Amino acid sequence: MFTAFLIKYAEIGIKGKNRHLFEDALMHQIKFALKKCEGKFSIHKSQGRIYVEAQGEFDYDETVKSLKNVFGISGICPVVYVEDEGFEKLCDTVVRYIADVYPDREKTFKVHARRARKDYPKESMEINADLGEAILNAYPEMSVDVHDPEILLCVEIREKIYLYSETIPGPGGMPVGTGGKAMLLLSGGIDSPVAGYMIAKRGVKIDAVYFHAPPYTSERAKQKVVDLARIVSAYAGPVWLHVINFTDIQLYIHEKCPHEELTIIMRRYMMRIAEHIAMETGCLGLITGESIGQVASQTLNSLIATNEVCELPVYRPLIGFDKQEIVEVAQKIGTFETSILPYEDCCTIFVAKHPVTKPNVNIIRRHEHNLDEGIEELVKTALETKELIVAE
Numbered sequence: 103m104f105t106a107f108l109i110k111y112a113e114i115g116i117k118g119k120n121r122h123l124f125e126d127a128l129m130h131q132i133k134f135a136l137k138k139c140e141g142k143f144s145i146h147k148s149q150g151r152i153y154v155e156a157q158g159e160f161d162y163d164e165t166v167k168s169l170k171n172v173f174g175i176s177g178i179c180p181v182v183y184v185e186d187e188g189f190e191k192l193c194d195t196v197v198r199y200i201a202d203v204y205p206d207r208e209k210t211f212k213v214h215a216r217r218a219r220k221d222y223p224k225e226s227m228e229i230n231a232d233l234g235e236a237i238l239n240a241y242p243e244m245s246v247d248v249h250d251p252e253i254l255l256c257v258e259i260r261e262k263i264y265l266y267s268e269t270i271p272g273p274g275g276m277p278v279g280t281g282g283k284a285m286l287l288l289s290g291g292i293d294s295p296v297a298g299y300m301i302a303k304r305g306v307k308i309d310a311v312y313f314h315a316p317p318y319t320s321e322r323a324k325q326k327v328v329d330l331a332r333i334v335s336a337y338a339g340p341v342w343l344h345v346i347n348f349t350d351i352q353l354y355i356h357e358k359c360p361h362e363e364l365t366i367i368m369r370r371y372m373m374r375i376a377e378h379i380a381m382e383t384g385c386l387g388l389i390t391g392e393s394i395g396q397v398a399s400q401t402l403n404s405l406i407a408t409n410e411v412c413e414l415p416v417y418r419p420l421i422g423f424d425k426q427e428i429v430e431v432a433q434k435i436g437t438f439e440t441s442i443l444p445y446e447d448c449c450t451i452f453v454a455k456h457p458v459t460k461p462n463v464n465i466i467r468r469h470e471h472n473l474d475e476g477i478e479e480l481v482k483t484a485l486e487t488k489e490l491i492v493a494e
């Protein structure tokens with residue numbers, strides 16, 4: 103029955119020139135989201151509205167599911183297109199629409215007509231009244247409520263006539279691409295995919311970097327991160343995932359630095375390398391899945407130590423979340439099941455039994471001096487040998 107969707111979006115802050123950027127980015131993201139859906143679609147803008155129109159057969163449920171992933175959409179209205187074959191015919195179609203969409207018809211309603219085409223023989227008020235009457239005649243159990251109707255039946259008179267009354271909630275947020283780009287430090291854990299999702303929701307495009315430590319971390323651990331990037335791409339668009347071979351750097355730090363500071367120093371090198379790639383690729387910030395106090399390397403003192411090696415801002419959208427709250431989002435967005443697969447984590451391989459929880463930055467810096475030029479060389483090699491995978 104439905105062959106199109108009217109896309110609603112919150113218009114706050116998109117006045118003037120911004121409006122175009124917002125709408126174009128939204129249409130671009132819709133196109134990407136529908137690429138994997140069965141059927142062909144045309145996406146077009148008309149009089150300040152965006153319509154997604156199926157060209158022939160399509161899978162309704164799959165299409166709605168994909169549209170619900172597109173940030174910037176506040177609501178999705180399934181639309182029935184009717185050929186303009188006279189008002190009588192329109193009345194019949196509207197009566198049938200009510201029967202199909204509302205099997206339980208004991209409801210209040212209101213008809214809201216809009217004429218985008220002024221040569222239509224009836225004015226909006228007249229259309230409202232006459233269609234209302236047709237509905238009441240067909241279904242005496244229904245009643246009109248113009249102030250707070252349970253069903254608001256919209257009738258748009260264009261080349262064709264559009265009928266819609268239902269709004270499926272969208273995810274909100276801003277269309278990806280309207281807010282620049284940032285680099286996500288993506289591990290195989292629960293937190294970082296959620297962090298990436300949250301920043302992408304604000305319109306920021308996401309690139310990612312993963313630190314891989316073969317043979318201590320397996321191919322399967324890496325594949326898990328690629329899979330997570332792909333799940334995030336359903337919301338964020340294609341994710342460029344940079345895979346850094348971190349093994350030699352880790353072994354070298356292990357050899358030269360006190361074990362209880364290993365995690366912190368390793369994290370500092372991850373941040374440095376991530377920032378390097380971020381700056382080369384036009385990213386405006388880094389993103390991590392850190393949350394205060396979750397582990398020793400995420401106390402406020404530890405965060406000072408990992409933060410100070412970067413110039414770019416580090417966005418930590420989960421900073422005040424409990425684990426359970428993060429898990430709930432992970433389940434909602436579909437990353438949880440993949441995140442809990444039990445493959446080794448590069449961070450946990452060399453962890454000390456008693457890592458420092460209150461690292462002193464001066465001491466950390468002094469111990470990093472032990473790494474001298476050796477580390478520079480290893481970082482350079484790691485950057486030169488990085489692998490790029492486009493997850494989508």
Ligand code: ATP
Pocket residue numbers: 286287288289290291292293294295311312313314372389390391392396397399400447448449
């Ligand atoms: P996550 O669930 O995201 O792995 P975590 O609770 O295991 O987080 P840590 O291992 O301390 O926490 O990592 C903190 C953050 O550092 C992660 O959220 C992620 O952003 C980044 N990170 C950790 N390990 C890696 C890695 N191997 N590759 C890329 N980023 C990483």
Ligand code: MG
Pocket residue numbers: 289290291447449
């Ligand atoms: Mg982790």
